[in-house]
Every structure is written in structure tokens, then in C-alpha cells.
Amino acid sequence: MQAHENLIQEFVVEAKSHIDKIEEGLLQFEQGQADDQLIHAIFRSAHSIKGTAGFFGLNQIVALSHAMENLLGKIRSKELKLDGKRIENLLVANDYLKKLFDHVEESDTIDISYCLNQLQDKIPRREGKFEVKEQYRSLFQDLLKHGRTFYELTYSLDQVEAEREEFYQRITQQIESIGSLIQSYSRAAKDALSTEQQDAVFLFSTVLEKDLVAMAMGFDQNQLKQFDVRLQEQEICQLLTQAEQAKWSSQASSLLEHEEVPSNSKQSDGLGQEKEKIRVDVTLLNQLVNLAGEMVLTRNQLLRKITPEIQDQPGIRLILQRLDQTTTEMQEKIMRTRMQPLDLLFHSLPRLVRELGRQLDKQVNLVLEGKDVELDKSIIEGLVDPLAHLVRNALDHGIETPDIRKQLGKEPIAHLFIRAHHESGRVIITIEDDGAGIDLEKIRSKASQLGLIQPEATVSQDELLSFIFKPGLTTANQVNAVSGRGVGLDVVHTNIEKLGGTVEVNTTKNKGTTFRLILPLTLAIIPSFILETAPYQFALPQTHLQEIVRLVPGKNSAKIEKIQDHAVICLRGQIIPLIDLRELIGASNFEITSNKSRKVLILKSGNKKFGLIVDAIQDQEETLVKPLPKYLKERKIYSGVTILGNGKIVMVLDADGLCNAAKISFSGEDQAEPFHRARLVSEENGLTELLLFQCSGPEILAVPLSLIARVEEMEDQQMEQIGQASYYHSQGQIRRLIRPEEYLPITKNELPQNKKMIIIPKNNQSVAILAHRVQDTQFIETSATIQQNSEVMTKIVVNGKIIVYVHLAALFKVAALDSNGGQ
Amino acid sequence: MNGKILTFYLGSGLWGIDIKQAQEINRNVEYTPVPGEKSSIVGLLNLRGQVITLLNLTSLLQIHSSSTELGRHCIILKGTLNGSDQIGFFIDRLGDVMDVTEDLCERPPQYVEDSEKSWIADVVKLPNEMLFVLDLNHLLSSILE
Numbered sequence: 016m017q018a019h020e021n022l023i024q025e026f027v028v029e030a031k032s033h034i035d036k037i038e039e040g041l042l043q044f045e046q047g048q049a050d051d052q053l054i055h056a057i058f059r060s061a062h063s064i065k066g067t068a069g070f071f072g073l074n075q076i077v078a079l080s081h082a083m084e085n086l087l088g089k090i091r092s093k094e095l096k097l098d099g100k101r102i103e104n105l106l107v108a109n110d111y112l113k114k115l116f117d118h119v120e121e122s123d124t125i126d127i128s129y130c131l132n133q134l135q136d137k138i139p140r141r142e143g144k145f146e147v148k149e150q151y152r153s154l155f156q157d158l159l160k161h162g163r164t165f166y167e168l169t170y171s172l173d174q175v176e177a178e179r180e181e182f183y184q185r186i187t188q189q190i191e192s193i194g195s196l197i198q199s200y201s202r203a204a205k206d207a208l209s210t211e212q213q214d215a216v217f218l219f220s221t222v223l224e225k226d227l228v229a230m231a232m233g234f235d236q237n238q239l240k241q242f243d244v245r246l247q248e249q250e251i252c253q254l255l256t257q258a259e260q261a262k263w264s265s266q267a268s269s270l271l272e273h274e275e276v277p278s279n280s281k282q283s284d285g286l287g288q289e290k291e292k293i294r295v296d297v298t299l300l301n302q303l304v305n306l307a308g309e310m311v312l313t314r315n316q317l318l319r320k321i322t323p324e325i326q327d328q329p330g331i332r333l334i335l336q337r338l339d340q341t342t343t344e345m346q347e348k349i350m351r352t353r354m355q356p357l358d359l360l361f362h363s364l365p366r367l368v369r370e371l372g373r374q375l376d377k378q379v380n381l382v383l384e385g386k387d388v389e390l391d392k393s394i395i396e397g398l399v400d401p402l403a404h405l406v407r408n409a410l411d412h413g414i415e416t417p418d419i420r421k422q423l424g425k426e427p428i429a430h431l432f433i434r435a436h437h438e439s440g441r442v443i444i445t446i447e448d449d450g451a452g453i454d455l456e457k458i459r460s461k462a463s464q465l466g467l468i469q470p471e472a473t474v475s476q477d478e479l480l481s482f483i484f485k486p487g488l489t490t491a492n493q494v495n496a497v498s499g500r501g502v503g504l505d506v507v508h509t510n511i512e513k514l515g516g517t518v519e520v521n522t523t524k525n526k527g528t529t530f531r532l533i534l535p536l537t538l539a540i541i542p543s544f545i546l547e548t549a550p551y552q553f554a555l556p557q558t559h560l561q562e563i564v565r566l567v568p569g570k571n572s573a574k575i576e577k578i579q580d581h582a583v584i585c586l587r588g589q590i591i592p593l594i595d596l597r598e599l600i601g602a603s604n605f606e607i608t609s610n611k612s613r614k615v616l617i618l619k620s621g622n623k624k625f626g627l628i629v630d631a632i633q634d635q636e637e638t639l640v641k642p643l644p645k646y647l648k649e650r651k652i653y654s655g656v657t658i659l660g661n662g663k664i665v666m667v668l669d670a671d672g673l674c675n676a677a678k679i680s681f682s683g684e685d686q687a688e689p690f691h692r693a694r695l696v697s698e699e700n701g702l703t704e705l706l707l708f709q710c711s712g713p714e715i716l717a718v719p720l721s722l723i724a725r726v727e728e729m730e731d732q733q734m735e736q737i738g739q740a741s742y743y744h745s746q747g748q749i750r751r752l753i754r755p756e757e758y759l760p761i762t763k764n765e766l767p768q769n770k771k772m773i774i775i776p777k778n779n780q781s782v783a784i785l786a787h788r789v790q791d792t793q794f795i796e797t798s799a800t801i802q803q804n805s806e807v808m809t810k811i812v813v814n815g816k817i818i819v820y821v822h823l824a825a826l827f828k829v830a831a832l833d834s835n836g837g838q
Numbered sequence: 839m840n841g842k843i844l845t846f847y848l849g850s851g852l853w854g855i856d857i858k859q860a861q862e863i864n865r866n867v868e869y870t871p872v873p874g875e876k877s878s879i880v881g882l883l884n885l886r887g888q889v890i891t892l893l894n895l896t897s898l899l900q901i902h903s904s905s906t907e908l909g910r911h912c913i914i915l916k917g918t919l920n921g922s923d924q925i926g927f928f929i930d931r932l933g934d935v936m937d938v939t940e941d942l943c944e945r946p947p948q949y950v951e952d953s954e955k956s957w958i959a960d961v962v963k964l965p966n967e968m969l970f971v972l973d974l975n976h977l978l979s980s981i982l983e
Contacts, residue, residue, distance in 0.1 A: 551873045600873040644891040644923040646879055646981055647872065656882060656889050664870040664882045664889060 026067055027116050033060040034116070035362065037083075037109050041102050042365045046380075049097070058087040064112070075122050076115050082134040083108050104133040129259050151255055154197065158244045163194065163220040165242040165251050166228060170215045186217060189232050194221025198258040218258055297392070300352055307346040311637065312658065314342045319661065350391070357435050357444075358386035360395055360402060367403065368431065371410045378417055378428045379410060385435030390442055394534055397514045398444075401507040405446050405530055406431070408503055413450030413528050423525060425449070441516075441558070444532040453522040455479050480520050481623075484508040512671060515558060517620060543657075544616070545634040545665065548596045552665045553629075554638050554657050555616065559670040561624070563632065564615040584615060584626050591617060594677040595628045599652065620670040627673060640667050652676045707790040707818065708774065710755055712762025715790065716819045717811075724777040726789055734771075743773055743783055750775070750783040753830045755821060759808050782827055839960060840940055843971055845933030846913065849901035852933055852964075854971045861916040861924075863932065878981055880928065883912075888924060890914055895927040898977065899957065915974070925978070936969070938962055943971070 040057040043049075065080035083105060089095040108130045115122040158165065170186070183199065190196045198218040221228060229236045242251050318335065361383045368381045390398075409431055417427035432447040455476065462468050462482045486505035511518050516534035535558055543554040564586065582593040593615065615626040638657040647653065654669035704720040727745060734752065735742050741752040752773070756763040766785075774784040795813055807825045811818050843854035864885075869892055871881040877897045883890040892912065896902065914926040943960035957980070959973035 551871075641889055644882070644889060644925075646891050646893075646923065646925070658884050658889070662884055664884050666872060 023071060023119060026071060027119055030064050030067070030116055031113070033064050034109055034113050036060045038106065038366065039362070041106055041109070042369060044097060045099070045102055045369070051091075054087065054091045054097070058084065058091050061087055073115075073119065073122050075125055075127055076112065076119075079108060079112055079115065079127050079130060082131050083112075086134050104130075108134055151252055154255075155244060155248070155251075158220050161222065163222050163244065164224075165197075165218070165220050165244055165247075166225075167240040167242070167254055168217040168219070168232075168234065169238055169240075170217070170234070183215070186215070186232075190217060190219045190221075193223055193228065193231050194219050198255065200258050216258070218254060295352075303349050304353065307349040310342055311346050314338065315636070316661065351389075353392045354389040355392050355395055356386060357388045357390060357395065360398055361386045361433070364402070364406060364433065367406060368410065371407065375410060376416060377410060377414055379414060379431050380428050381431045381433070383433050385444075388435040388437060388442060390534065394514050394516075397510055398532070398534075401510050401532070402433075402444075402446075404503040404507050406433075409446065409448040409450065409528070413448045413452070415451055442534045444534070445529060446532075447527060447529040449527040452524040452526055453480065453483065453520070453528050454524070455522075458482055477623075480522065483520070484518070515556070517559070543636060543638045543667070544632055545636055545659065546596075546614075546616075546629045546668075547631045547633050548600070548629050551600065552633070552659075552663070553596070554636070554640075554659075554665050554667045555618075555627075555670075556638075556640070556654075556667065559618045559620050561617045561619050564617060564626070566613045566615055566628070586617070586626075589624075591624055591626050592677075593626045593628055594673055596673075597628070597630075599673065599676055618670045618673075620674060623674055625674060625677075627668075638667070702794045702796060705793045705795060705813070705818075705820075706774070707793055708772065708786040709788045709790065710761070710786055711764035711766060712756060714761045714819050715816065716755060716761075716786075716821050717793070717813070718774065718784075718821050718823055720792055722777055722823055724775045727773045727775065729771050729773050741785070743785075745773070745775070748780055750781060751830075752785040753782050753826065754785050755826065758826060758829050758833070759819065759821070761819060776823055776827075779823075779827055782830065839938065839943060839971070841938060843936045843938050843962075843969070844913070845936055845969060846911075846929040847931040847933060848895060848899070848929050851901060852967050852969050853899075854933070854936070854938075854962075854969050855913070855915075855974060856971075857935060859915050859974055861914045863911055863913050864926075865911050867912055883926060885914065885924075885926075888917075890924045890926045893925055893927045893981070895929075898981070936962075938971070946970075 037057050037060050040053050040060075044053060061080050061084040065077055065084055068076040068080060086095070086101065086105065090097045090101070095101070111127055111130045115125060115127075118125065168186075168190075187196055187199065196217065196219045199216065201215050223231065225236060225239055225241050229239055242254075244251065318339065321331075321335065364383065365381055368379055371377075372379050414429040414431070415423070415425075420427050420429065430447075430449045432445070434445045434447075436443055458479050459468070462479070467482060467485070484504045484507070508518055511532055511534070514534060516532060519531040519533065520528065521531075522528040543556045544560070546553045546555055564584065582595070583590050584593055585591075613628055613630055614632050615628050616632075617624065617626050636659060638659070640655040640657050643653055643655050651672035652669060653666045654672065655667040656664055657667050658664055705717040706720045706723055706726070707715055707717050709715055729743060733743060733745075735744070743750050743752050750773075754763075754766075755761070772786045772789045774786055774789070776783070793813055795811070807822055807829055809820045809822070811820045839856070842857040844857040844860050845852055845854040847853075867883055869881040869883040872879055878894050880892040880894045883892055910928045910930065911932055912926050912928045915924065917924045938960075942962050944963070946958045946961050957973055957977045958970050960971040962969040962971065
């Protein structure tokens with residue numbers, strides 16, 4: 016029997032693939048991409064299912080696929096046209112077929128009569144007596160025989176406090192005690208103002224009169240509708256059919272939510288040749304992945320231990336290289352086994368869009384791109400929900416009805432564009448719609464209502480957009496079955512973050528909205544930096560890292576500012592808030608050598624950019640991130656733990672968590688504003704900023720900071736001597752180095768042997784000033800003495816000390832004369 | 839309760855746990871302190887590739903222990919206790935493995951504060967001292983709050 020089971024399983028897999036093709040084909044037909052080839056293909060699929068099912072004796076499946084095949088055959092021979100109604104019937108039948116295959120063992124017991132009737136396409140009688148449908152005839156006979164009346168009970172689920180299941184059971188019991196239940200289902204309420212807005216409908220029969228029924232069940236009489244079995248046959252049949260349909264459509268939409276992601280499937284690679292595949296247990300694959308990870312770590316450990324020793328051993332180096340190479344490749348390939356094409360995610364979307372479009376009366380054209388892009392299986396699984404949510408949102412809130420679109424001058428058919436592509440080691444999924452865009456004003460008022468922001472506060476676009484991810488925030492006035500409860504985007508955000516990715520959103524009013532999901536390629540092994548903030552070590556995944564800035568005390572102090580008591584750094588005109596890791600973890604009592612440089616890592620999480628100050632960056636490692644033990648879950652700054660190559664455990668930092676812990680709020684483009692304003696203010700107030708530096712003597716020299724492009728450090732080797740002059744090469748420019756002490760009456764000593772500072776002016780490409788130390792910047796009052804002057808220098812007093820103010824233009828002129836003269 | 843109890847000294851008292859819940863006892867373990875964490879967690883331990891959370895039992899049980907962590911034994915509990923997150927804790931000294939039967943056990947005395955009471959499953963009167971048998975499930979779930 017084992018062999019038989021295997022055969023059936025294989026058949027199920029194959030049949031499901033046919034079912035998918037049928038669905039795809041039908042949807043394509045609906046989109047207007049009809050052609051004969053398509054009909055043939057769909058027909059063939061139905062036919063194969065029927066054939067093989069017959070071989071296994073799966074009678075119901077044979078019956079259903081036979082009915083489908085018949086209808087398709089008539090369409091193929093142009094006897095019947097494939098119109099919307101028929102497509103609908105075929106799709107429903109296809110869903111039934113899927114269900115039959117899901118329970119293939121019991122498939123013979125499942126009732127498919129409704130479907131068969133639909134497919135048989137009976138021409139409705141135009142006049143005469145209303146014929147009760149066959150399937151209901153026995154029901155009617157029974158009702159008449161016992162003199163029962165037919166009732167419809169509608170109950171708003173809004174008022175149900177207990178669990179749905181219990182509620183249904185209770186009502187069923189009550190009904191059964193006074194009569195018999197025929198059908199029960201739930202449907203969307205007529206008015207959608209209530210939050211749950213679902214109605215439960217019970218169809219039952221009983222001998223009791225209406226008022227007695229109401230009394231017996233404790234309901235109000237207007238929740239009950241009475242139908243005479245003899246006189247109102249048509250209505251009763253309608254109700255029964257509605258009930259059937261409702262049952263099936265709710266199952267169809269739940270089908271879309273529970274997409275199974277099979278571990279393997281047959282794919283034809285374009286040439287029609289099927290690539291050979293093997294079904295592998297996913298647990299086994301996971302174990303393999305773990306082992307590969309452990310192997311990588313052990314190899315790292317080995318390399319670390321051995322490298323100092325191998326200098327003298329001949330041939331070992333080669334072997335270790337081979338080991339290194341093989342391990343890396345093996346790990347990569349094992350990771351690849353878990354990679355699956357995004358198509359698995361995408362292929363349920365056309366159906367979802369279609370169903371939602373019909374529900375909401377909107378016309379949407381869905382364009383999918385990049386279904387061959389591969390992602391780790393668990394990431395794909397984790398994307399099912401978020402993607403469904405985003406599509407729902409786009410259709411419900413973003414895209415307008417065709418009428419409104421026409422009014423706005425847009426095409427009545429909206430576009431939903433979902434695209435996946437690789438970019439710098441990540442997979443980016445873009446969901447773009449050309450709908451109404453996100454209404455920032457509404458968000459602002461909702462956020463203000465919820466107390467998230469002050470009503471008068473200026474909030475940037477980025478920050479407003481980040482609010483849409485907060486749970487409980489919705490701008491929908493009515494909640495409907497599709498979306499609007501205020502939890503969808505929070506789920507999206509949390510799920511994507513859990514996978515190690517980020518979400519970005521961009522919107523333009525009336526033009527549309529774009530969501531970008533940025534995901535790592537693999538889950539387990541993430542390249543990270545190992546940081547040190549003594550005495551602790553941490554790991555930080557590179558996903559959120561943008562750049563690293565080095566802070567040398569004294570030199571870059573101009574770059575760190577304090578705005579409203581928060582430390583920030585000014586990087587290329589942008590203000591970025593800083594977080595000191597030491598303060599965050601509460602380790603400030605540890606001694607820091609204050610003259611050591613510290614590093615700032617600029618991280619970006621979603622739309623937030625910030626800098627993290629650490630003591631040092633030690634290494635780069637591929638780390639196998641393990642989940643955080645649940646006892647540590649409180650502190651949100653950690654996203655997991657990892658074991659380094661040397662066996663040590665370090666905590667893995669989480670960019671988002673760091674942000675939240677430091678309680679930084681972001682304000683997007685406004686960040687640059689205050690800084691520039693400060694600059695302007697100072698200039699308007701008649702203040703000039705000076706750069707103070709020293710050359711080989713003790714005198715302090717000054718130049719206006721506004722004339723300086725940048726200051727660089729230079730090693731001895733970077734200076735080159737050509738003839739009498741020294742030259743410095745930087746960023747593609749060769750500059751002649753000018754020592755002020757040669758042109759000014761100040762002390763001239765030997766050049767220092769160690770690092771020198773090069774001051775590079777803005778307006779002159781050919782020279783630079785060679786200084787010993789750069790001290791500081793200082794504001795002084797703009798006065799006549801420091802206006803441009805033909806003198807090379809002027810002595811001024813700043814803070815009680817005499818400073819030699821250098822007029823750059825004059826200095827450079829003199830220096831130029833000197834060099835020319837020297838030649 | 840009936841069964842074997844693994845006993846150990848912590849602070850001034852003798853404590854015990856059901857031996858079926860213990861996986862191993864280690865010594866001289868090198869662990870990583872977790873910065874900025876509440877005092878109930880001492881740190882994390884790498885046990886042959888598994889990450890073990892080391893609990894600070896002294897602070898949890900509110901007893902005073904004078905010895906430092908170096909060279910101390912630590913008991914690692916089995917992973918089945920609470921899903922996949924294994925825990926362990928340091929002890930001062932190991933005791934014996936004792937056979938305990940119902941008739942030797944008593945409920946904790948009235949004057950023991952309520953919070954502590956829930957962690958002590960039984961009290962066993964031994965010839966020279968009192969043995970407090972810990973209810974690990976209670977203890978662990980209270981940490982998670």
C-alpha cells in the first residue's frame with residue numbers, strides 16, 4: 016500500500032500543478048489575453064486530471080473534471096462563449112477541485128452537486144412555474160410533509176461577545192431543539208459602520224409559529240423572516256443558493272490566505288524540459304543549514320588558531336586555502352537549496368486582486384515582475400502575510416473607484432505594480448500603485464488625536480509616514496472586511512523586521528504610493544561588524560550600516576554639535592543624531608582613555624538615520640545569529656546572540672531597537688535647517704568663524720573657515736619634493752604645499768616628523784597650507800582689520816591672546832611670486 | 839514528592855531540584871555578561887554551540903551569597919523545561935543526591951513570604967539542616983514577567 020500512497024501523492028502534486036495552470040489560464044482569459052492556444056491548454060489540463068483520476072478510481076474528481084472538460088470542450092469548439100459568468104463557474108469548480116485534492120482520500124464523500132449544476136450551464140426557464148432545483152427537492156418534500164415553515168434568522172455578529180464557535184454552537188443547539196437547521200453562514204452586513212460588521216445567518220425549519228420561535232430563542236421578531244414553503248419557493252431557493260455561495264466564497268478567500276509553499280515542484284525551464292527534482296524533508300534541510308553554519312564557524316576558529324603557526328609548514332597554506340574555499344562554497348550551495356523563486360508568492364496574487372477588485376468594485380491591472388528572483392524559503396513564507404496586507408491596503412485605501420478616477424483625469428483601470436529585484440546583496444520588493452496616495456493630513460490629525468504628536472508641532476513627511484506602521488492607527492472611516500482596522504501595516508512592519516529586513520514608504524497625493532520591502536538574502540548567516548565598547552563586545556549586522564565616521568578628539572570637534580541637549584553630528588550638511596552605546600548600556604563608569612579616537616557608525620533603519628558611537632570596530636565576521644533567549648527579550652536593543660569564531664558569545668544589536676531605546680525622534684529634511692540657520696545667523700550678526708592652527712612655531716594662526724574646503728591629515732610619505740617645493744597629492748589634485756612660516760615673520764623650525772595637517776582652500780586648486788596642528792574654530796566679530804587686505808597677515812586679539820590672522824589671497828600671491836622667482 | 843533530589847548550597851541554605859530536570863554540572867565556565875540587563879541574569883554561556891542563559895539565583899531567591907563566580911560550579915538544566923531556551927545557574931557548593939519520599943516532605947512554613955513560598959515546592963527536615971526543594975516552573979515563569 017505504501018507504493019500506492021506514493022503514487023497518489025505524486026498524482027496530487029501533478030494535479031495541483033494542472034489546477035494552477037487552469038486558474039492562471041482562466042485569469043489570463045479574463046484580462047483579455049484570450050487565444051485559442053490558451054483554451055487548448057486549459058482543456059488539456061482538465062483532461063489529464065480526469066484521465067489519471069479515473070485510473071485511481073477517484074470518482075468525484077472524475078465527475079468534476081469531466082464537467083469542466085465538457086464545458087471547456089464546447090468553448091473550444093466555439094459552441095459556447097467563455098464569458099464572465101462561465102469563467103466564474105470554472106474558477107469555483109477549480110477551487111472545489113483543489114479542495115478535493117487536499118482531501119484526496121475522502122474525496123468521494125464530498126458533495127460537488129452545486130458545482131456540477133453550475134457547470135452544466137442549464138438554460139433558465141423564462142416563464143411558467145418556478146422549478147425547484149433538483150438538489151432542494153427532497154428538502155421541500157420533507158418540509159411539506161411535516162408541515163414546517165422556513166425561517167431565516169439574521170444576527171449581527173457585532174453583538175456577539177463570546178467566541179464565534181460557541182455562539183454558532185449555542186444557536187444551533189437552540190434551533191435543533193425546536194426544529195432542524197438547514198444552513199448557517201456568515202456574510203458582510205448591509206451597513207458597514209460597526210467594526211465587526213458581519214452577520215450570521217441561520218436557515219432552519221420548524222413547526223412553530225414566528226412569535227413562538229422568537230420567544231423560544233430569545234430573539235427579536237424582526238431578526239426572523241418567515242417563508243411559506245408552498246407559496247415562496249423561489250425566495251427559499253434563492254436563500255439556499257446564497258448560503259451555498261457564501262460558504263464557498265469565504266472558503267475561496269481563506270484559500271488565498273493559506274498558501275502552502277511546497278518544498279519542490281516540477282518546473283519546465285522554457286525549453287519544455289522538466290528539470291529533475293527530488294522532494295526533500297524541510298527539517299533535513301534545516302539541519303544541513305545549521306551544520307553548514309557550524310562548519311563555517313569551526314573553520315574560522317581553525318584558521319585563527321593555525322595562521323600564526325603555519326608560516327614554516329610547507330604546503331599547509333595551500334590545503335587551508337582549499338578547505339576555506341570548499342567550506343564557503345558548500346555553505347553557499349546549501350543555502351541555495353532553501354532558495355525558492357518568488358513566483359510561489361506571486362502566483363496567488365492575481366486571484367487575490369481579482370476577488371478584491373470585484374468586492375470593492377474597482378478595476379485593477381496587476382503587473383508582476385521578477386518572479387524568478389530567489390529568496391530563502393522561510394523569508395518567502397514570512398512574506399505571504401505582509402504582501403497580502405499591502406495588496407489589500409492598496410486596493411482598499413489607495414486605488415479609487417473608476418468613477419473617481421475618471422473625475423481626476425486618470426485612467427479608470429488602476430495599476431498595481433509589484434516588482435522584485437536583487438540589489439547589493441539584498442532583495443527589494445516594490446509595491447506601487449497609482450491611486451490616491453496616503454493622505455498625510457489625515458494621518459496628522461489621527462496621530463494628534465491619539466496623542467502621538469502635539470497638534471501644533473511641525474512634523475516632517477517621513478515621521479508622519481512612519482506613523483502608519485503604528486498599531487491602532489487607521490484613517491479609514493469605515494472598517495470593512497478587507498482592511499482598515501489599523502493593524503495591517505503594523506503586522507507588515509513587525510514581520511519584515513523579524514525577517515531582518517526593512518520597510519520604506521513613499522507617497523504623492525493623488526499620484527500613488529510605493530512601498531519598498533528590503534530583505535536579506537539569507538536568514539541565518541549575516542555579515543556583521545564586531546564592535547567594542549569596553550569592556551563589552553557586540554555584533555552589528557551590516558544590513559543597516561551606511562558608513563563609518565572616525566572621531567578624532569580635537570580635530571573633528573567642529574562636526575559634533577548639540578541641538579536641544581542631544582548630541583548630533585553634521586555630515587555633509589545633514590544633521591544626524593548620535594547615540595552613545597556606552598551610555599545606552601549603562602557602562603559609563605568604565606575608564607575611557609579620552610585621547611583615543613572613537614568611531615561613529617551611521618545606521619539607517621527605514622527612514623531613520625542615526626549614528627552610533629562605539630569605542631572601536633574590531634573585525635568583520637559572518638555570524639550565525641541565534642534568537643535571543645526569552646529572558647532577555649525586554650531589552651529591545653538586541654535582536655539575537657551569536658557565537659564568534661573564538662567561541663565567545665556577543666549580543667547582536669538591533670538598529671531599530673537602538674533608536675527606540677535612545678528615544679530619538681526624527682524629523683527628516685528639517686534636520687538640515689537649524690544648522691544652516693545657525694550659520695546664517697552668525698554671519699548676519701557680524702560674526703566670522705576662524706580656523707585656528709599652529710605651524711612649526713608656537714604662534715597661533717587663523718584663517719576664515721568659510722574659505723577652507725577641508726582639512727586633511729597627511730603622512731610623511733604623501734609629501735613629495737620637486738625642486739625646491741613640496742607637493743601634496745589628494746583627490747586627483749596636486750597642490751603645492753605652502754609653509755606660512757616662510758612668508759610670515761614667525762618662528763620657523765624643522766618640519767615635524769609625524770602627521771601634518773593640510774589646510775585646503777576653497778578657491779585655489781593649486782596650493783595648500785602645511786600646518787603642524789589644527790586647534791579649534793572660533794567665532795569673532797567681523798571687523799575691518801580682517802577684511803581682505805593686501806597685507807599677508809594682521810595681528811588680532813582673540814580671547815586675550817594674540818592671533819596671527821592670515822590673508823589667504825595675499826599669502827598665495829606672495830607664494831606664487833616666490834616660486835616663479837625661484838625658477 | 840518522591841524521587842531523587844540534587845542538592846546544593848547557595849548562600850547559607852541547602853537547596854534542591856528534581857534531578858530529572860538537571861542536565862549537567864559544569865565548573866570554571868567562561869561566560870559573557872550581558873550589559874545593561876536586570877540583575878536576575880548573570881550572563882550567557884556557550885555550551886558546545888548552545889546558548890545558555892545563566893540566572894542569578896541569589897538575587898531571585900533573595901539570599902546573600904558571598905563567593906565570587908570564579909571557579910564556581912553551575913548547574914545546567916535540561917532544555918525540555920521551557921522550550922528551547924536552556925538555563926543554568928551558579929551554586930556555591932554541591933550537595934548530595936538524596937532520595938526523598940512524600941512522608942519526609944512538608945509544605946513551606948507560614949512565615950515564609952508569599953512570593954518565596956511559590957518557589958519552594960517542599961521542605962525536607964534533615965538531621966542537621968533544612969532542605970528547600972525548588973519549584974523550577976514557578977521560578978522561571980516569574981522571571982518572564
